[in-house]
Amino acid sequence: xxxxxxxxxxxxxxxxxxxxxxxxxxxxxxxxxxxxxxxxxxxxxxxxxxxxxxxxxxxxxxxxxxxxxxxxxxxxxxxxxxxxxxxxxxxxxxxxxxxxxxxxxxxxx
Amino acid sequence: xxxxxxxxxxxxxxxxxxxxxxxxxxxxxxxxxxxxxxxxxxxxxxxxxxxxxxxxxxxxxxxxxxxxxxxxxxxxxxxxxxxxxxxxxxxxxxxxxxxxxxxxxxxxxxxxx
Numbered sequence: 001x002x003x004x005x006x007x008x009x010x011x012x013x014x015x016x017x018x019x020x021x022x023x024x025x026x027x028x029x030x031x032x033x034x035x036x037x038x039x040x041x042x043x044x045x046x047x048x049x050x051x052x053x054x055x056x057x058x059x060x061x062x063x064x065x066x067x068x069x070x071x072x073x074x075x076x077x078x079x080x081x082x083x084x085x086x087x088x089x090x091x092x093x094x095x096x097x098x099x100x101x102x103x104x105x106x107x108x109x
Numbered sequence: 110x111x112x113x114x115x116x117x118x119x120x121x122x123x124x125x126x127x128x129x130x131x132x133x134x135x136x137x138x139x140x141x142x143x144x145x146x147x148x149x150x151x152x153x154x155x156x157x158x159x160x161x162x163x164x165x166x167x168x169x170x171x172x173x174x175x176x177x178x179x180x181x182x183x184x185x186x187x188x189x190x191x192x193x194x195x196x197x198x199x200x201x202x203x204x205x206x207x208x209x210x211x212x213x214x215x216x217x218x219x220x221x222x
Contacts, residue, residue, distance in 0.1 A: 035213075041215075042215055043211075045210045048210065095165045097154060098154065
């Protein structure tokens with residue numbers, strides 16, 4: 001079945017630095033979604049990418065969908081303490097949404 | 110606040126028991142999804158209902174069942190509970206059946222002793 005792998009599992013970042021989390025699917029996706037879950041909270045939708053090679057930006061966050069629609073990345077620039085949490089990618093294929101294991105981000109002030 | 114409500118917030122029960130988790134989707138949303146989140150398994154998709162009918166099935170155990178009622182609220186029934194069923198159970202809703210933003214509820218934390 002469809003599998004979505006996400007790396008790294010943990011990311012410890014110095015405040016002000018950049019980092020990237022990657023998502024890879026074993027199958028071609030119809031779309032990919034990104035969610036953020038703050039500690040003790042629930043996943044909150046960030047963005048959806050649908051087109052091959054699509055790039056979308058939300059302030060310091062840049063989301064990219066691969067040309068083959070099998071991978072995606074989230075790049076955060078100038079990390080702030082508000083970026084703490086777990087970032088999940090979720091790939092949609094055959095009407096099913098498969099979540100990656102998430103990247104848990106901690107920030108050193 | 111996502112507009113999705115889940116009850117109860119916390120549930121503590123014993124092995125072998127049966128519990129029911131309840132979810133009310135956002136107003137206007139026809140799809141309801143159930144997820145299980147545990148420390149070692151991440152966020153696992155269990156099942157989706159759309160307008161009262163089962164739409165997609167994920168890694169849902171046979172001991173678990175769900176339904177969506179005519180008023181669109183949904184219930185997840187967990188029976189013959191085992192220690193390993195302890196987890197956070199999220200409900201999410203969306204307008205459409207596929208390829209749509211999902212809005213998550215606050216979750217129900219189930220502890221099986």
